Amino acid sequence: MAGSIENRLSELGIELPKVxxxxxxxxxxxxxxxxxxxxxxxxxxxxxLMLTGKLGDNIQLTDGQTxxxxxxxxxxxxxxxxxxxxxxxxxxxxxxxxxxxxxADFTEQAKVINGASELMFEIFENKGKHARSxxxxxxxxxxSSVEIDGVFEFNKRLVIGEFKGSELITCFxxxxxxxxxxxxx
Numbered sequence: 001m002a003g004s005i006e007n008r009l010s011e012l013g014i015e016l017p018k019v020x021x022x023x024x025x026x027x028x029x030x031x032x033x034x035x036x037x038x039x040x041x042x043x044x045x046x047x048x049l050m051l052t053g054k055l056g057d058n059i060q061l062t063d064g065q066t067x068x069x070x071x072x073x074x075x076x077x078x079x080x081x082x083x084x085x086x087x088x089x090x091x092x093x094x095x096x097x098x099x100x101x102x103x104a105d106f107t108e109q110a111k112v113i114n115g116a117s118e119l120m121f122e123i124f125e126n127k128g129k130h131a132r133s134x135x136x137x138x139x140x141x142x143x144s145s146v147e148i149d150g151v152f153e154f155n156k157r158l159v160i161g162e163f164k165g166s167e168l169i170t171c172f173x174x175x176x177x178x179x180x181x182x183x184x185x
Contacts, residue, residue, distance in 0.1 A: 009076075012122055016076055017045045023141060035094065040149040042141065043070035052143040056106030059145050064100065068115030071148035072096075075116075076123060093120045093130040094151040101140045109134040116148050 009016065022028055022039065029038045043050045043066075051067040053059045059067075098113030100106075113134040120128035130150075140147050 008123055014073070014119075014123070016073055017070075018047065020044050020047055020074065034091075034154050036152045036154065038075050038150045038152065040097075040099070040147040041071045041074035042144040042147055043067035044074055045070060049142055049144060051145045053145055054101050054103055054106075055108070055112060055145060056103035061108055061111060064112035064145055065115035067144075067146040068098065068113050068148060069119050071146055072116035072119035075148065075150045090124055090127055090152060091155050092153040093124055093128045094153055095131040095133075096120065097149045098132065098134040099137045099140060099147040100134065101138075101143070101145050102136045104136075106136065109136055112146060113148065115146075120150075 019028075020041075026039055029036055031037075050070050051059065051063060055061070055064045096113065096116055098109065098116065100109040100112045102109060102112075113132060117130070117132060120130060122128070137147075
């Protein structure tokens with residue numbers, strides 16, 4: 001798939017939320033080698049938590065899947081912000097970790113996390129297929145219904161960020177020994 005992430009999202013009619021700041025003392029993502037580990041994302045839209053509660057109690061399966069999709073949408077701007085990349089630089093979605101705020105007798109966590117998995121395939125096509133976990137949690141931050149983190153692989157031409165605390169302030173592109181400042185944020 002050639003072209004930018006933005007072009008692919010536009011083709012699909014998918015809009016991304018604004019990048020939310022971390023809720024605590026952690027980095028939004030970490031780059032090691034050509035892997036990007038994206039911190040857990042809640043089902044937020046422009047700073048507003050879209051779904052709170054427990055699956056198996058006050059949240060239905062389809063609503064949980066929608067919440068997981070929102071979490072996946074929040075992974076994507078992290079990649080975009082980090083990489084400012086064309087989607088052909090994403091070589092694979094490696095793994096999603098799905099956490100579902102659910103009752104002890106709720107057993108469809110995997111179906112809930114399908115909301116995010118299907119989104120990764122929509123955006124990255126075959127490169128969006130990934131390993132995954134889907135686990136039950138007695139609670140999640142802010143009472144969220146779902147939280148998802150991810151690991152993604154980029155080709156050797158990586159873009160990395162400079163941070164002030166947990167906020168990304170500058171992006172750099174590494175291509176061999178050449179470092180180019182892409183954007184001051």
